[in-house]
Amino acid sequence: MPSGDGFSLSNWPLFRQLKQRDLFGLEQTAASPRTEALTARTASADRIVPSICPYCAVGCGQLVYVKNEKIIDIEGDPASPISRGCLCPKGAATFQLVTGSHRVQHVLYRRPHGKEWETVPLEQAVDMVAERVKRTRDETWEGTDEEGHPVRRTMGIAHLGGATLDNEENYLIKKLFTALGIVQIENQARV
Amino acid sequence: MAECHPVGFRWVMEARERGATIIHVDPRFTRTSAVANIHVPIRAGSDIAFLGGIVRYIIENERYFRDYVVHYTNAPAIVSAEFQDTEDLDGLFGGWDEETGQYHKKAWRYEGADPEPAAGVKESDEEGQPIQHNPFQAGHSDPTLQHPRCVFQILKRHFSRYTPEMVEQTCGIPKSLFLKVAETLCRNSGRERTSAFCYAVGWTQHSMGVQYIRTAAIVQLLLGNIGRPGGGILALRGHASIQGSTDIPTLYNLLPGYLPMPKAKQDKDLATYLARNTSPSGWWGEFPKYFVSLLKAWFGEAATKENGWCYDYLPALTGDHSHMNTVVNMADGGVKGYFVMGENPVVGSMNGPLHRKGLRQLEWLVVRDFSVTETADFWRDAPEIERGEIRTEDIGTEVFFFPAAAHVEKDGAFTNTQRLLQWHYKSVEPPGDAASELDFIYKLGLRLKKLYAEEYGQPRNRPIRDVTWDYPLEGPKREPKAEAVLREINGYTVADGKPVEGFTSLQDDGSTACGCWIYSGCYRDGHNMAARRKPHWEQNWVAPEWAWAWPHNRRLLYNRASADPEGKPWSDRKKLVWWDQEKGEWVGYDTPDFIVKRPPWFHPSKDACGKDTIGGTDPFVMQADGKGWLYAATGLQDGPLPVHYEPQESVVKNPLYGQQCNPERVEWWRKDNPYHRAYDDPRFPYVITTYRLTEHHTAGAMSRWLSWLSELQPEMFCEVSPELAAERGLKNGGWATIRTMRAEIEARVLVTGRMRPLRIKGRLVHQIGLPYHWSTKGLARGDAANDLIGFVADPNVSIQESKAFTGAIEPGRKSRRRSAAISGPPVREIDPKRWQRDLPPARRKPESQHSFKAGESKKEH
Numbered sequence A: 001m002p003s004g005d006g007f008s009l010s011n012w013p014l015f016r017q018l019k020q021r022d023l024f025g026l027e028q029t030a031a032s033p034r035t036e037a038l039t040a041r042t043a044s045a046d047r048i049v050p051s052i053c054p055y056c057a058v059g060c061g062q063l064v065y066v067k068n069e070k071i072i073d074i075e076g077d078p079a080s081p082i083s084r085g086c087l088c089p090k091g092a093a094t095f096q097l098v099t100g101s102h103r104v105q106h107v108l109y110r111r112p113h114g115k116e117w118e119t120v121p122l123e124q125a126v127d128m129v130a131e132r133v134k135r136t137r138d139e140t141w142e143g144t145d146e147e148g149h150p151v152r153r154t155m156g157i158a159h160l161g162g163a164t165l166d167n168e169e170n171y172l173i174k175k176l177f178t179a180l181g182i183v184q185i186e187n188q189a190r191v
Numbered sequence B: 001m002a003e004c005h006p007v008g009f010r011w012v013m014e015a016r017e018r019g020a021t022i023i024h025v026d027p028r029f030t031r032t033s034a035v036a037n038i039h040v041p042i043r044a045g046s047d048i049a050f051l052g053g054i055v056r057y058i059i060e061n062e063r064y065f066r067d068y069v070v071h072y073t074n075a076p077a078i079v080s081a082e083f084q085d086t087e088d089l090d091g092l093f094g095g096w097d098e099e100t101g102q103y104h105k106k107a108w109r110y111e112g113a114d115p116e117p118a119a120g121v122k123e124s125d126e127e128g129q130p131i132q133h134n135p136f137q138a139g140h141s142d143p144t145l146q147h148p149r150c151v152f153q154i155l156k157r158h159f160s161r162y163t164p165e166m167v168e169q170t171c172g173i174p175k176s177l178f179l180k181v182a183e184t185l186c187r188n189s190g191r192e193r194t195s196a197f198c199y200a201v202g203w204t205q206h207s208m209g210v211q212y213i214r215t216a217a218i219v220q221l222l223l224g225n226i227g228r229p230g231g232g233i234l235a236l237r238g239h240a241s242i243q244g245s246t247d248i249p250t251l252y253n254l255l256p257g258y259l260p261m262p263k264a265k266q267d268k269d270l271a272t273y274l275a276r277n278t279s280p281s282g283w284w285g286e287f288p289k290y291f292v293s294l295l296k297a298w299f300g301e302a303a304t305k306e307n308g309w310c311y312d313y314l315p316a317l318t319g320d321h322s323h324m325n326t327v328v329n330m331a332d333g334g335v336k337g338y339f340v341m342g343e344n345p346v347v348g349s350m351n352g353p354l355h356r357k358g359l360r361q362l363e364w365l366v367v368r369d370f371s372v373t374e375t376a377d378f379w380r381d382a383p384e385i386e387r388g389e390i391r392t393e394d395i396g397t398e399v400f401f402f403p404a405a406a407h408v409e410k411d412g413a414f415t416n417t418q419r420l421l422q423w424h425y426k427s428v429e430p431p432g433d434a435a436s437e438l439d440f441i442y443k444l445g446l447r448l449k450k451l452y453a454e455e456y457g458q459p460r461n462r463p464i465r466d467v468t469w470d471y472p473l474e475g476p477k478r479e480p481k482a483e484a485v486l487r488e489i490n491g492y493t494v495a496d497g498k499p500v501e502g503f504t505s506l507q508d509d510g511s512t513a514c515g516c517w518i519y520s521g522c523y524r525d526g527h528n529m530a531a532r533r534k535p536h537w538e539q540n541w542v543a544p545e546w547a548w549a550w551p552h553n554r555r556l557l558y559n560r561a562s563a564d565p566e567g568k569p570w571s572d573r574k575k576l577v578w579w580d581q582e583k584g585e586w587v588g589y590d591t592p593d594f595i596v597k598r599p600p601w602f603h604p605s606k607d608a609c610g611k612d613t614i615g616g617t618d619p620f621v622m623q624a625d626g627k628g629w630l631y632a633a634t635g636l637q638d639g640p641l642p643v644h645y646e647p648q649e650s651v652v653k654n655p656l657y658g659q660q661c662n663p664e665r666v667e668w669w670r671k672d673n674p675y676h677r678a679y680d681d682p683r684f685p686y687v688i689t690t691y692r693l694t695e696h697h698t699a700g701a702m703s704r705w706l707s708w709l710s711e712l713q714p715e716m717f718c719e720v721s722p723e724l725a726a727e728r729g730l731k732n733g734g735w736a737t738i739r740t741m742r743a744e745i746e747a748r749v750l751v752t753g754r755m756r757p758l759r760i761k762g763r764l765v766h767q768i769g770l771p772y773h774w775s776t777k778g779l780a781r782g783d784a785a786n787d788l789i790g791f792v793a794d795p796n797v798s799i800q801e802s803k804a805f806t807g808a809i810e811p812g813r814k815s816r817r818r819s820a821a822i823s824g825p826p827v828r829e830i831d832p833k834r835w836q837r838d839l840p841p842a843r844r845k846p847e848s849q850h851s852f853k854a855g856e857s858k859k860e861h
Helices: A013-019 A033-037 A094-099 A122-140 A167-180 B006-017 B031-035 B047-060 B066-072 B151-158 B164-171 B175-187 B209-222 B270-277 B283-302 B308-313 B323-331 B352-361 B437-455 B459-466 B482-490 B707-712 B722-728
Strands: A047-052 A061-067 A070-076 A107-110 A118-120 A141-144 A150-160 A182-186 B023-025 B038-040 B197-200 B233-236 B337-341 B364-369 B398-403 B412-415 B420-424 B577-580 B585-588 B686-691 B717-720 B735-739 B744-751 B758-760 B763-765 B767-771 B805-811
Touching: A047 B420, A070 A094, A107 A122, A118 A122, A122 A141, A122 A150, A122 B337, A122 B364, A122 B398, A122 B437, A150 A167, A150 B308, A150 B323, A167 A182, A167 B283, A167 B412, A167 B437, A167 B459, A167 B482, A182 B323, B006 B031, B023 B175, B038 B175, B047 B151, B047 B164, B047 B175, B047 B209, B066 B209, B164 B175, B164 B758, B197 B209, B209 B233, B270 B283, B270 B308, B283 B308, B283 B459, B308 B459, B323 B352, B412 B482, B437 B459, B717 B722, B717 B735, B722 B744, B722 B805
Parallel strands: A150 A182, A150 B337, B023 B038, B197 B233, B337 B364, B364 B398, B686 B767, B717 B744
Antiparallel strands: A047 A061, A061 A070, A107 A118, A107 B398, A141 A150, B412 B420, B577 B585, B686 B805, B717 B767, B735 B744, B735 B805, B758 B763
């Protein structure tokens, strides 16, 4: 808005509204020099990274706006033949999904019979999981079934999940777990 | 569709703007109904009766697309004289074995079928029943469709009792409305017009879910709506990569690319496994190339011809090891360790209390997600702990929670519901210790290789030694490169590591490796095809250069059917691919889903094998006979044709047959999973169905923690009609308790005319709608609707019946959230011997379907 020394009649909103026949001030006269100088937050991004919406299976295109190595916004990608720039309420909330304060940043551990979570270093936690996989696999290994057919497996370990993951991730899960002899591998496709 | 796939629905709206008619069939009036031309309220669980009525209407009124049906479907095939229909046996097909509770499927085969089991487990049952001999080549077919045992005549008889009156009495759809729908569909078919069926996967969540989809397929084949633009049956799936996790399956019964896991009893060695799965005719004749290439990708140099490409490194199945069986085995102490990655089963799966009972029996649990879900926190935040029935300190399960990287923090591809692989790039580093599943599994694999290094002498540890695990690392956290995994999925020539062009380059001699044959070509020439993002305005309407579709970038499967038998488009309006006589190949807007140089007039020789048996008018190349199956002579557990059965729990007796429910449905008769009476249970007089809302995502882990979404849908509610509200004294905005034998929950009441009671045989049938997103954690909370639902499943795919069951409702906040799995059923039990569930009454459910010897049982404290 006009500062004290810049005031002039020609800048007075009512005068501009009358002059430009915009009686209700809903058109161009509503703009001030400040609003005219505003740009979208996305315009200041250092880079725009192509992505895909993580919610349902329609697969809308997303553009991720990054500034100073932080995500500043996520919008629909107009180039996508599937979504042509649109996102639904969930897709439009992706920015909060990935930047929100709900995201846990440390590995948590609950010991048997424990009443609280504890934090443990990531590397140590992966070591602990690997040891448990080996122990359980070795303890529950089945070479053959009751009729003597080879089964080469463990029924002591199971896995669930995959529909929210990438193909490459599902591929490594299936590959490693099958090599370990785990057969109870399942995901949301069956629920 | 408008509610759960809003952006997909924009195309439905666009079609409507161009004159398309939108028909919405749903028990509830939703945002989709609001913009549809016709809304058809239906009793949940009666869809086969409705669609069967349409099949009958099409046939009786001769409205089918005759040229399409005669040439592209198995309508002319002649079925064995042994076949007996449900019309003859009051709701059972021939071959029912009361002793085993299963069908002998041989009684459903085509005439002249090879009597000896030869091959084809892809399309067969556990016994290794053979793939069907191709009736078209064997001369057992009648193109006039008059033979009394041809598929067309069998179909006609089978659906003859699905009259408009029967539809009205079964589904609650007025006859006039039904006729309007049937006529609208018929008018919109033929050379010039097509119709599409869209469904969300609630359609599969029935004890005959596969047959629901089959009935839609019969309608679409009769009307000539498959393989043609604007046609099809489109599954609108609910997760970003649920299609990808089916193609590259984190599923027990499959290997990548729909290759079956070996079965212990039948697949004793590589030769047997290949023989059972390689189809003598059709594209599955290529099976060995895909399987050997997979083993080469997984076990590298260790996989040699001499050792059967390490076939005996693969574990084998002894039954159904799917999710619900895993959970009951867990509850019985047989499962010790459990990985849960990006899923929240105590909310999203059925009978949450039974899941938590299973989790309490574990020795260790690993959960990977963005925040601590109900599944991760089951040991301190659960109804039974709140009630004091279970004490946290008595639960011995060790729990690890790993924070997961978001999709914007990692490279990778989702496969959307149209089979489109779409790449997303890493834009920033994940926060703190958060990491991708790719990184986690890769590093877990490295550690296990190290832990087992001393014990590689034991044969059972050799797969760990030999599994190829050599991926380049990148970034500050030294994560495996996702593109390197994509390259392995695409496949490469073993000699030089060069990516193959596609699955037609794969060999069965160990010279090629390929992680998933249907994805082969997604990284051809070393280019990441999934990452292509050519704007839609720079290409044709098929947009073939946006990302990449499996197989071979074909956007519309079986699109050979978009041209007539001579290879010409059925009409100019519906042109997609066609035979170009000058070029001598199939051309068009889309990549032809056919052997590109095979002319329309090609007839295979009598002694042809595999893909050489595919004739020029056989668009359905994956089928052994190249035809669309109106009648599924093999491959299904519960019948070659769909039959209307009532859900496991219904408010009515089956109006069509003496057989009440799907005879092959899978049940779990356990104290922690009680059932209601099959029909007319006075304790549970209402139909309940569950669903999702626009503002939340499935079990809520990606929405209930977000303020933007939680503000839009802040708490659990139930939807009831004004009539039901009056009957039960429910007040809009007040509380209600909803109860089944499994559990009870409470919810706010939404009284709305969008829920309508249906009139069935003069009686009012009320339906209650429950969204299922909530539970105890996050910003928006409420009781979990899925706690109400028991374990019952479709016999073909082991998917639970969660969209139609019965229950009770009463006003008030009386719920103590009791559950059968903890404190016993919330409602008094009736002795099951006092009421019959089914005809025939004597039936032993196939135990082997869901049992294995449980390990030592850990006592519940």
